[in-house]
Amino acid sequence: MADxxxxxxxxxxxxxxxxxxxxxxxxxxxxxxxxxxxxxxTTVPEEGVPAELERLEQALVETRRQLVAVHARVSQAIGPGxxxxxxxxxxxxxxxxxxxxxxxxxxxxxxxxxxxxxTVSQRYADALAGLEDEYLxxxxxxxxxxxxxxxxxxxxxxxxxxxxxxTEPHVIISHDLAPxxxxxxxxxxxxxxxxxxGGKTSHAAILARSLRLPAVVGMQDASRKVENGQTILLDGYxxxxxxxxxxQTLFEYGQLEKxxxxxxxxLREIQSLAATTADGFRVSITANLEAxxxxxxxxxxxxxxxxxxxxxYLYLNNLALxxxxxxxxxxVRAARALQPHPVVFRTxxxxxxxxxxxxxxxxxxxxxxxxxxxxxxxxxxxxxxVFRTQLRAILRASGVENNVRLMYPMISGAEELDQSNERxxxxxxELVAEGIAxxxxxxxxxMIEVPSAVMIGDVLAKRxxxxxxxxxxxxxxxxxxxxxxxKVAYLYDPAHPAIIRLxxxxxxxxxxxxxxxxxxxEMASDPVMVPIxxxxxxxxxxxxxxxxAPVKYLVRRLKMSEARDLAVAALSSESSGEVxxxxxELAHCVAPELFDRS
Ligand code: PEP
Ligand code: MG
Numbered sequence: 126m127a128d129x130x131x132x133x134x135x136x137x138x139x140x141x142x143x144x145x146x147x148x149x150x151x152x153x154x155x156x157x158x159x160x161x162x163x164x165x166x167t168t169v170p171e172e173g174v175p176a177e178l179e180r181l182e183q184a185l186v187e188t189r190r191q192l193v194a195v196h197a198r199v200s201q202a203i204g205p206g207x208x209x210x211x212x213x214x215x216x217x218x219x220x221x222x223x224x225x226x227x228x229x230x231x232x233x234x235x236x237x238x239x240x241x242x243x244t245v246s247q248r249y250a251d252a253l254a255g256l257e258d259e260y261l262x263x264x265x266x267x268x269x270x271x272x273x274x275x276x277x278x279x280x281x282x283x284x285x286x287x288x289x290x291x292t293e294p295h296v297i298i299s300h301d302l303a304p305x306x307x308x309x310x311x312x313x314x315x316x317x318x319x320x321x322x323g324g325k326t327s328h329a330a331i332l333a334r335s336l337r338l339p340a341v342v343g344m345q346d347a348s349r350k351v352e353n354g355q356t357i358l359l360d361g362y363x364x365x366x367x368x369x370x371x372x373q374t375l376f377e378y379g380q381l382e383k384x385x386x387x388x389x390x391x392l393r394e395i396q397s398l399a400a401t402t403a404d405g406f407r408v409s410i411t412a413n414l415e416a417x418x419x420x421x422x423x424x425x426x427x428x429x430x431x432x433x434x435x436x437x438y439l440y441l442n443n444l445a446l447x448x449x450x451x452x453x454x455x456x457v458r459a460a461r462a463l464q465p466h467p468v469v470f471r472t473x474x475x476x477x478x479x480x481x482x483x484x485x486x487x488x489x490x491x492x493x494x495x496x497x498x499x500x501x502x503x504x505x506x507x508x509x510x511v512f513r514t515q516l517r518a519i520l521r522a523s524g525v526e527n528n529v530r531l532m533y534p535m536i537s538g539a540e541e542l543d544q545s546n547e548r549x550x551x552x553x554x555e556l557v558a559e560g561i562a563x564x565x566x567x568x569x570x571x572m573i574e575v576p577s578a579v580m581i582g583d584v585l586a587k588r589x590x591x592x593x594x595x596x597x598x599x600x601x602x603x604x605x606x607x608x609x610x611x612k613v614a615y616l617y618d619p620a621h622p623a624i625i626r627l628x629x630x631x632x633x634x635x636x637x638x639x640x641x642x643x644x645x646x647e648m649a650s651d652p653v654m655v656p657i658x659x660x661x662x663x664x665x666x667x668x669x670x671x672x673x674a675p676v677k678y679l680v681r682r683l684k685m686s687e688a689r690d691l692a693v694a695a696l697s698s699e700s701s702g703e704v705x706x707x708x709x710e711l712a713h714c715v716a717p718e719l720f721d722r723s
Contacts, residue, residue, distance in 0.1 A: 137369050144362055145340050145361070146340035147339065147362055148361045149362070149385075150316035150358075155295035174235060223249055270306075296315075298320070298347055299318065299320050301329075317339035320340075320342050320347075323343055341364045358370040402683050411428050413667050415434070424462070432665055434469060434470045439455060440475060449514045456529065469593065473511065506548070523564035535575060536572060546588065569589045573631045575602055583637065625692075625704060633662075649666040652716065656712060660692030678719070
């Protein structure tokens with residue numbers, strides 16, 4: 126972090142960190158105190174050990190109750206995807222090895238449960254932090270968050286961040302911000318936050334984006350350099366936090382804010398209009414969704430349906446697998462709320478880094494390369510009863526609402542698609558025998574996210590009704606760059622000429638066979654890449670709900686002729702730098718407001 130001026134009362138100082146959530150805010154600083162002191166080593170007489178074990182048990186039960194409550198609130202407020210973070214917390218709480226160590230310490234050394242839990246969790250956190258892996262290092266804050274809750278519960282109650290006493294909203298400056306605290310931030314009291322720790326993949330950062338709170342992380346020691354009540358300007362676009370901003374700085378940022386507010390008003394005006402390019406080509410913009418509760422947001426964002434419903438969150442957020450009836454109810458709820466627009470339910474895509482708790486223990490044992498392992502359709506074809514339950518639920522939902530679509534993830538060859546369709550056919554036969562209605566013309570889609578699927582696009586296109594390109598995985602598999610690994614993030618490149626060509630091959634194979642081709646990976650949400658996708662002939666973009674309006678804005682100002690020229694140039698480009706600079710030039714020229722930072 127660069128601190129360009131020495132501390133001097135009232136003088137403007139700039140602190141720098143990593144920008145993780147867009148937006149600018151100005152307000153008084155609320156500097157959160159240092160974490161509570163660690164419990165001192167205190168022993169109990171031998172006969173007091175059972176009571177300590179009992180206290181530990183109760184604190185764990187209470188912590189679990191709190192985490193489940195936080196999970197429910199977060200899930201409702203900002204979606205199950207982000208609430209999934211608290212599943213990781215629950216797993217920390219359930220870690221049998223860690224608990225064995227805690228119990229062992231109490232039994233052997235007759236120490237208090239507070240001290241034992243704190244000591245053991247600290248050891249685990251240090252071990253994790255020492256692994257020099259950015260992703261795992263981020264998980265240290267999950268572990269500490271849970272440990273703080275448990276210790277606080279052992280001390281008689283968890284103290285939630287109390288913002289009640291604030292009479293005006295503040296900018297929070299803190300050493301760290303636990304995910305559970307971040308998720309509960311009351312937006313009427315908090316304008317944004319800057320923290321000393323964390324990186325782009327930290328949960329505080331992910332939650333800030335969902336809550337649409339400007340945020341800067343990785344500021345190293347800002348919490349020691351800022352004092353309560355000082356005026357703070359936090360710029361979540363560039364990662365700059367300005368203490369005691371001068372009148373000139375405030376004026377400049379004020380101008381920027383005014384422009385952004387005006388632009389937001391313009392976005393609201395166009396969000397219900399059609400996504401038609403300036404030269405009259407109609408494009409479909411749908412949204413990605415993880416639970417029926419988010420359907421309202423999709424509609425109000427102006428999306429024309431759901432291009433990707435990630436059903437795995439139903440499984441990940443529950444300790445037991447959801448039943449056919451539970452799934453049926455969820456799918457009908459989503460489809461009904463989105464009528465008359467289509468909803469594409471993607472069958473279970475667990476595996477990789479996502480295993481429901483009940484599978485983690487036994488069948489989903491450690492894999493050397495989980496993203497190349499037992500994942501998506503591979504899992505479903507083997508776990509046939511899990512697959513069957515879901516296929517029946519989706520089919521039944523299609524009998525109630527006529528906008529249901531079904532899509533398979535991770536298809537790598539014709540056999541997998543044939544086998545999946547056979548399983549579906551078996552379920553259809555069962556439902557016929559049971560006299561249960563379903564849509565006999567249910568549209569079946571294939572995700573194109575494995576390079577082999579691109580190469581046999583014409584073979585797959587004959588066996589389904591639509592394609593949806595999952596660029597998140599297609600990029601990682603085509604470029605051999607793990608989408609989760611920060612060390613190879615520079616290789617994970619949507620503008621790589623190979624990716625452009627793979628998309629073109631998919632679109633051509635789909636269109637030659639008369640089927641619709643969508644893109645549902647994050648690339649569809651990137652305004653810089655949208656013109657290339659459209660120029661390549663993609664029919665539909667399924668984007669995150671908060672980006673529906675910006676993408677629509679861009680589409681409405683873009684000419685398809687320009688997009689096609691760009692795509693032609695990109696297809697003959699030799700480097701991603703070349704692709705990117707052309708794409709940026711066009712996107713900035715068509716919709717400069719989307720990139721306004723001056
Ligand atoms: C993708 O891979 O692009 C995709 C949309 O699926 P997920 O991100 O769920 O793997
Ligand atoms: Mg995928």
